[in-house]
Amino acid sequence: MTKETDVRVEDKLYQNRYRVDSGRSHIKVTPHVTPSPELLALVKLCPARCYELNGNGQVEVAHDGCMECGTCRVLAEGKGDITWTYPRGGYGVLFKFG
Amino acid sequence: MTEKFDAIVVGAGMAGNAAALTMAKRGLKVLQLERGEYAGSKNVQGAILYAAQVEKLIPEFREDAPLERHLVEQRFWMMDDASHTGLHYRSEEFNEERPNRYTIIRSQFDRWFSKHVQEAGAIVLTETTALELLQDARGRVIGVRTDRAQGEVLADVVVLAEGVNGLLGTRAGLRERPTRENVALAVKEMHFLPRETIEARFNLKGDEGAVIEAAGTISRGMAGMGFIYTNRESISVGLGCIVSDLAKTGHSPYELLEAFKRHPSVAPLLEGSEVKEYAAHLIPEGGYKAVPNLYGDGWVVAGDAAQLNNAIHRERSNLALASGQMAGETVAELKGRGLEPTAKNLAAYKTRMMESFVMQDLKKYKDMPALLHASSQNFFLTYPQLVSKAMQNFVRVDGTPKIEKERRTMKSFFAARSLGGLLGDAVRMARAWR
Numbered sequence: 248m249t250k251e252t253d254v255r256v257e258d259k260l261y262q263n264r265y266r267v268d269s270g271r272s273h274i275k276v277t278p279h280v281t282p283s284p285e286l287l288a289l290v291k292l293c294p295a296r297c298y299e300l301n302g303n304g305q306v307e308v309a310h311d312g313c314m315e316c317g318t319c320r321v322l323a324e325g326k327g328d329i330t331w332t333y334p335r336g337g338y339g340v341l342f343k344f345g
Numbered sequence: 346m347t348e349k350f351d352a353i354v355v356g357a358g359m360a361g362n363a364a365a366l367t368m369a370k371r372g373l374k375v376l377q378l379e380r381g382e383y384a385g386s387k388n389v390q391g392a393i394l395y396a397a398q399v400e401k402l403i404p405e406f407r408e409d410a411p412l413e414r415h416l417v418e419q420r421f422w423m424m425d426d427a428s429h430t431g432l433h434y435r436s437e438e439f440n441e442e443r444p445n446r447y448t449i450i451r452s453q454f455d456r457w458f459s460k461h462v463q464e465a466g467a468i469v470l471t472e473t474t475a476l477e478l479l480q481d482a483r484g485r486v487i488g489v490r491t492d493r494a495q496g497e498v499l500a501d502v503v504v505l506a507e508g509v510n511g512l513l514g515t516r517a518g519l520r521e522r523p524t525r526e527n528v529a530l531a532v533k534e535m536h537f538l539p540r541e542t543i544e545a546r547f548n549l550k551g552d553e554g555a556v557i558e559a560a561g562t563i564s565r566g567m568a569g570m571g572f573i574y575t576n577r578e579s580i581s582v583g584l585g586c587i588v589s590d591l592a593k594t595g596h597s598p599y600e601l602l603e604a605f606k607r608h609p610s611v612a613p614l615l616e617g618s619e620v621k622e623y624a625a626h627l628i629p630e631g632g633y634k635a636v637p638n639l640y641g642d643g644w645v646v647a648g649d650a651a652q653l654n655n656a657i658h659r660e661r662s663n664l665a666l667a668s669g670q671m672a673g674e675t676v677a678e679l680k681g682r683g684l685e686p687t688a689k690n691l692a693a694y695k696t697r698m699m700e701s702f703v704m705q706d707l708k709k710y711k712d713m714p715a716l717l718h719a720s721s722q723n724f725f726l727t728y729p730q731l732v733s734k735a736m737q738n739f740v741r742v743d744g745t746p747k748i749e750k751e752r753r754t755m756k757s758f759f760a761a762r763s764l765g766g767l768l769g770d771a772v773r774m775a776r777a778w779r
Contacts, residue, residue: 254603259534259623266382288592294532294599294625315387316625317510318530321523321588333380333512336492337472341386344535344579344622345451 256296260312268338272310274319275330282306285323293319314340350376350500352676353489354467355475355513357384359662360648360669361506362458363402367673369465373680376498377467378491380474384462385455387508389533389626390662391574391581393556394449398666403461407443411453413576414554415444418547422610424561424571425733429610440553448554448574448581478503478517478644485687486643489513502643502676502686506669509627509649519644520637523652525592526718527631529569531585532598534606536618540578546614547575558659561729563605565596568630568721571605573614580615582606585628587718598625628661629654630718633711639698640691647672655706657713664703671697712777723770727761 274297276286286306289298295312298319308319308329320331333339354365357379365377381387393416399406418435439445463469470491479488479497488499505514509528514520547555559571569586584602591598606615629635629652636652639645647653648665655664675694676686684690698704717724735754758767 254597254599256599259599259620262620262622263624285592288595291595291597292530292588292591294530294597296599314623314625315510316530317627318528318588318625320510321525321528321627322592325522331512333474336380336474337382339380339387341382342389342452342622342624344453345385345387345389345455345624 256294256312260295263312263314264341264343265311266338266341267311268334271335272308273332273334273339274308274310274313276306276308277328277330279305279328283323283326283328285326286328289319289323292322348498350374350498351680352376352502352504353378353498353500354504354506355489356506356508356511356648356650357381357455357459357462357469357471358388358506358508358648359455359458359665360650360672361504362455362462363666363669364504364506364647364673365462365467365469366402366458366465367670368677369462369467371677371681372466373677375467376500377462377469378473378475378489379469379471381471383456383471384459384469385452388451388455389624390451391533391572391583391659392449392451392454392662393574393659394447394454395660395663396443396445396447398663398670402666402670409457411449411457413448413450414549414552415439416446416448416556417549417553418555420555420557422557422559422561423729423732424559424563424608424610425730426562427609428733428737429559429561430732430736435555448556448576450576450579475507475513478513480517484642486517486641501680502645502691504669504672504676505644505646505650506648506665507650509629509652511650514637514646514650519641520646523627523629523631523635525589526587527629527635527652527714529585529587529628529630530591530598530625531583531628532602532623532625533581533583534602534620534624535622536580536582536615537578537621538580538618542617543575543578543580549575552577559605560725562726563601563608564725565594565601566722566726567591567594567596568718568725569601573611579621580618582611582615587630587721588627590718590721628656630656630714632656632714633704633707634714636704636707639695640688642688643686645672645675645691645694653703653707655710657710658706660706667701667703668698671701671703709779710777716773716777720770720773723762723766731758731761
């Protein structure tokens, strides 16, 4: 493992302020057997590391740390790999500095 | 809610606030929708503010706006893994009565801006997500559906200032979702240090500020840039790369940011800092050719949502302010003349934009994004490495005859890019710049 992969995104996100809408994810991954290249790319690309591979080789999303940048929407919404909407008003990331 | 407004502004960033303020000041009944807790809580930028455009909206903004530092120094760095070759421009002339550029912290600035919008008479509804545009049978936009109870609001015009990732316009089919080639993903951290430490490290006094824009091996051959901006008691450090490049190469943005922070030219600037926030945002990078249709029946689009960004001059928020103001002026003028905001009449917004610096600048650089993105390996990896080698060769004195050193430098350039490649890049760059 190179030094670069030691970055702990959880520690970075810990500094941020969120009002999490528990149980209401604004991102949903479409059920799949084999993930598309786009979904696989998101495991690396998502800056909050919301996307992870599960034990069965499928991609899952956990929206808690999402910074709502929209990268996954740009990459994966077009072919229907995910659905993306904004969190309800007042919820989600609340930037202190921005 | 059955109340009808003259205009609804979706979003309270630079474009939305400029539009809402402009229309409210001219007596229009304006409703502004913001999904964040307050205006600014969803907004992310480096951030540099250009005074001229703000002055047009709030002439005395310097009296109470939350400004960080006025910029007296601009540094451009071309980096390889061990070094940087810099071009620094610093001038005492920037220590002027009414400085030209400031660093700002967006959540604070936008909050202040929103106060002015409200004082001008606009109703600002926060914690309200706009879900979709309401259209009549003929497709004319007549309002917005929000996530509030009975959340439909009507208006003559909707100003879409919903940001780079805005959903309303794309859901209604008014414009396409941005493509992966046309947006960069930027990540940024806020590093806090005592102000004296920042001033000592960047050679500043008082409220003077410096910014560094960096390109080179930090983006691993992808089209990308790093930046370091000084605020009063913090430093914004970030890095952005084109999304299609990131998807292709599989680099993680936070790993690139960590490597940038660890670079020997950067690490001493940040040493001992406390990180208080980590943010991510998309930046429109497609330039002129990526700008969508700007208006239609009952709607206009401004700012990031319209993909407006002059990447060469880092003017994303500046174009947002300008386009928001022009959108606001167009709508207010139609209202004043008793004209309907039809597509035909709202075409005046596009005319205004085309005649202004906004579209003229984007047009000037229209071929730049394609050139830099298509040849990213050359411009962001090969050339920075060659320049570093050439500088090392020039500066290091080791008994090698200088003529031999120059020959080595020339040879390294030809070996990496060939004479045809070098000339071709020079011509293409000159053409795209023209």
